[in-house]
Amino acid sequence: MIKAIPFALLLLLTSWQVTAMADAADSVKSPLGYGSKNYVWGKMTREQADILRLTGDAKRGKEAFRGCRGCHKADAAGIVDGTYPRLTGQHPSVVIKQVTEVRAGVRINPKMDPFAAEHAVSKQEIADISVYLATLETTRENGKGPDDLSAKGKAVYKKHHCAKCHGDNGEGEEAKAFPAVAAQHYGYLLREMRHIKDGTRGNSHPEMVKVIKPLTYNDLEAVADYLSRLPDYRLATKGDKK
């Protein structure tokens, strides 16, 4: 009887299971991350300090980024549906923090894990990649929400003082490793906000969890949509920052 199951169906089942597993694994609580006893947001690790002391080189970074291009694409624009985030213009401090925290297991990300591992990307390469990405132009349209909720999103963003860390233009802050969020893919913004709300983004800022907890799913959709419709912050803040 089992033999009668067509092979194609089996394949379909297997691939569905893998997908479901990948999604579930993405929202697993990290034993080292937010909610665990010794978790302190932004407490600099030895490795992060080492990398920050290195001088990154954009040209070397472009070559090292090859290992990332399979998912984040050659132009670092990620995928429009938000499965993989856009990385162009992200602050070097943020890239360094995220890559090292994925590989330390503070932020659980099974998709990225093997590619962020120590044997896959050296400290120098992380420094190089971070400089390369910061200088990279955004040339491709990012993914927006299905409906324009930017008016509501803007109001929620303002009311809950998101700009305090992420800036009026969604520019984040290099010095504090607060990520730039403007012009990011809607799907990615929404997913990460949900993980932060659920406590399953391991390296969440506790302040942000507090802010986001009372927000409804619709609020999150609106904020994600608003941010996705902002221009790349480097266009919005040209001249008046740094």
Add this chain to the structure above:
Amino acid sequence: MRLVNRCRCLAVVGTLAGGLLAMPLAQAQGAVPLAERLPLCAGCHGQDGNSVVPENPKLSGLDAEYLVRQLEDFKSGKRKSPIMSGIIPMVDDKEFKALGEYFSGQKPAPGKAVDAKLAAQGKEIFDEGIVGTAVPACSGCHNDDGSGSEKYPRVAGQNVAYVVQQLLNFKSGERANDSKALMQAVAKRMNEKEIRAVAEYVATLTGGEQ
């Protein structure tokens, strides 16, 4: 056709095994000049590195350093192959560089898909990856045209059966000499059908040559 090739391959292996037995010890007898060494490689890989036996890789146009690294890994046992591990003790390490440069300098012969329909599915995976199972696009490291880079080998025009076997070996961990273990991580996320599709497409790539 395939059977014929396999027979030819076995014949070559047989000859080599005979040669091995004739030698008192399968040990390097010191470095020999390239011209003397080439026949040993050409038996399986072709004089110009364009192996016609689908199970054996084409070496033409591959990065010289990549080829040297593979020879070193066969020698150290880091990369395993029933055939190469029998042959490599006969080759002196000092010959690796000349061999790598020789085959790297040969013009790659175009490859051919065995199954065009499967190759079309392979193109999708090669260019875009498989989002649902987090398989990165092959083109990320190996380039859209399969030409590779300093760090990631050329795959364009490679023999289908060889590519399938290597991806299966990476998947199982049998082959673990990949730089940064990235190929193992990717292959583990692929099923056999996807592996076959990608291998078919890779064979059709030209690596930018006309």
